[in-house]
Amino acid sequence: MQFEVFTLLPEVFPSYLETSILKRAIDRGLIDVRVHNIRDYTHDKHHTTDDTPYGGGGGMVMKPEPVFEAIASILGPGSGVPVILLTPQGRVFNQRVADELSRHEKIALICGRYEGVDERIREHLVTDEISVGDFVLTGGELPALIVIDAVSRLIPGVLGDPTGAEDDSHAMGLLEYPHYTRPPEFQGWKVPDVLLSGDHGKIEKWRREQAILRTLQRRPDLLETAELSDKERKFIEEIKRNL
Numbered sequence: 303m304q305f306e307v308f309t310l311l312p313e314v315f316p317s318y319l320e321t322s323i324l325k326r327a328i329d330r331g332l333i334d335v336r337v338h339n340i341r342d343y344t345h346d347k348h349h350t351t352d353d354t355p356y357g358g359g360g361g362m363v364m365k366p367e368p369v370f371e372a373i374a375s376i377l378g379p380g381s382g383v384p385v386i387l388l389t390p391q392g393r394v395f396n397q398r399v400a401d402e403l404s405r406h407e408k409i410a411l412i413c414g415r416y417e418g419v420d421e422r423i424r425e426h427l428v429t430d431e432i433s434v435g436d437f438v439l440t441g442g443e444l445p446a447l448i449v450i451d452a453v454s455r456l457i458p459g460v461l462g463d464p465t466g467a468e469d470d471s472h473a474m475g476l477l478e479y480p481h482y483t484r485p486p487e488f489q490g491w492k493v494p495d496v497l498l499s500g501d502h503g504k505i506e507k508w509r510r511e512q513a514i515l516r517t518l519q520r521r522p523d524l525l526e527t528a529e530l531s532d533k534e535r536k537f538i539e540e541i542k543r544n545l
Contacts, residue, residue: 303404303457304334305450306383308372309413310351310364312337314443324451327460335450336376340364343371352416361417369412369423377410385410385429387419388442388449392431395449399432403449404456411449413442475528477521479512514538 307315315337319328327333341349344367352362377383384406393399403409412419412428424431434445454460482493496508514534517524518541525538 303332303406303453304408305336305453306376306408306410307335307337307413307446307450308340308369308376308410309337309441309443309446310340310415311413311441311443312339315447318447319450323460324454327454327457330459332457332459333450333454338372338376340368340372343368343375355417359417363417364415364419364423366420366422366427369419370427373410373412373427383408383410385412385427386449387412387414387424387428387431388434388445389414389418389431390433390436390438392433394436395432395434395445395452397452400449400452401456404453409453411442411446413446415441474513476513476517476524479509479516510534511537515541518542 309315315335319325319335324333324335328335340351344350350365351368352364355361355363373385377385384403386403386409388411412423432445432449434448439445482497486493486498494508496504499505514525514530514537517528518538530538
């Protein structure tokens with residue numbers, strides 16, 4: 303999968319992309335992240351990419367010309383590639399959206415800065431807007447990395463365990479179950495016996511119940527849309543009665 307990133311701060315990306323899972327995925331050709339400096343598509347000696355807002359007010363606004371030219375130069379006309387603006391005004395990014403984006407061969411990510419972008423970018427260039435949460439950052443670079451990371455994990459072969467992404471929190475509609483590793487006892491705290499039993503059926507049942515319990519305790523809203531069996535719904539009702 304290919305990511306085309308358009309930013310005013312290309313130097314933000316290499317340190318994260320050149321480590322761990324994403325680096326291995328890039329080295330193996332599973333993902334390709336191309337970072338483009340929007341300033342390269344300006345035509346004045348100061349490489350101006352922002353200007354004061356019409357109507358007054360504080361801050362600066364990203365100009366449309368270099369953004370449009372950058373997208374046209376890299377993607378070409380009529381490419382059909384999703385052009386996504388990272389903005390607090392977009393739809394909230396979650397695992398479902400990550401899965402949706404992972405089905406594309408290529409996506410473009412525009413990193414906003416300053417007070418935002420000229421509205422004509424939203425109206426006539428962008429095909430989607432994504433927010434990583436109900437808070438404001440200084441720019442779209444961190445959100446772009448979040449999208450790249452979350453989407454890349456869903457590309458076959460990126461994770462060492464082919465089913466690893468399936469058990470992650472939110473991937474199955476629930477928060478993930480607790481994890482333990484060696485030693486079996488630490489400062490008097492023991493690993494649950496079921497995980498040492500070798501009985502895979504019991505282990506899977508325990509993990510599923512723990513995921514449901516953790517979701518009920520921490521994010522009960524997720525249970526409204528989670529895929530649950532009748533038996534699991536009865537399990538939830540029993541827990542609620544005992545609270």
